[in-house]
Amino acid sequence: MDRPDLPLLSLVFANGFTIALALIQDWELGTVHAIYWFQSVVIGALTFVRLLGTGGDGNRFARLALAGFFAFHYGLFHVVYLVFLVTFGLMGLFRIVDLPGLVLACALFLANHLVSFLWYRSREEVPSAQIFTEPYARIVPMHLTIIAGGFVTMMLPGEDGARLVLLLFLLLKTAADLGAHLKKHGGARTAMPPSPAAVRY
Numbered sequence: 001m002d003r004p005d006l007p008l009l010s011l012v013f014a015n016g017f018t019i020a021l022a023l024i025q026d027w028e029l030g031t032v033h034a035i036y037w038f039q040s041v042v043i044g045a046l047t048f049v050r051l052l053g054t055g056g057d058g059n060r061f062a063r064l065a066l067a068g069f070f071a072f073h074y075g076l077f078h079v080v081y082l083v084f085l086v087t088f089g090l091m092g093l094f095r096i097v098d099l100p101g102l103v104l105a106c107a108l109f110l111a112n113h114l115v116s117f118l119w120y121r122s123r124e125e126v127p128s129a130q131i132f133t134e135p136y137a138r139i140v141p142m143h144l145t146i147i148a149g150g151f152v153t154m155m156l157p158g159e160d161g162a163r164l165v166l167l168l169f170l171l172l173k174t175a176a177d178l179g180a181h182l183k184k185h186g187g188a189r190t191a192m193p194p195s196p197a198a199v200r201y
Contacts, residue, residue, distance in 0.1 A: 007116035014108040015174045021101045029166050030094030039109040043135050044074045046117050050131050137180050
């Protein structure tokens with residue numbers, strides 16, 4: 001009998017919890033963006049660690065250089081995203097509400113990605129170039145909705161416009177999360193989880 005894919009289940013739970021809380025608590029778009037921005041930063045940080053530990057496709061200096069370039073490039077994207085979020089917030093388009101819910105959702109995504117990192121780490125021999133490009137598939141929906149979402153909200157003022165953008169973002173980001181996970185770990189989903197001794201540090 002195949003073992004359940006714990007990282008996939010926890011990813012579904014984290015996204016489902018966020019969607020449910022957003023609808024129940026009537027979140028504004030800024031709260032959801034803040035959570036997914038944090039998730040994307042966590043993905044980047046763990047990718048940086050994976051790049052540093054990649055073996056078999058370059059010397060130590062090359063790995064360090066690639067990891068450093070990734071940190072700069074990926075980090076620059078997220079600084080720009082943060083500028084958009086702060087700017088739209090100052091314009092009154094986005095607000096962060098329900099701070100306890102925001103913190104809990106962030107904690108769930110952090111736990112999910114740490115579980116995934118440890119669950120698959122000893123079983124994957126992935127080229128560093130592939131590791132480098134993987135996170136970008138997840139930030140495309142964020143890029144589109146942060147830039148376009150503010151303008152759509154301005155063109156569709158009121159609760160209906162805000163809810164439309166919020167629903168679009170939730171659906172895009174959840175689909176991107178699940179699609180990226182299945183594409184990245186499709187061949188390892190049913191493998192046994194690593195024992196602590198098998199995890200390479």
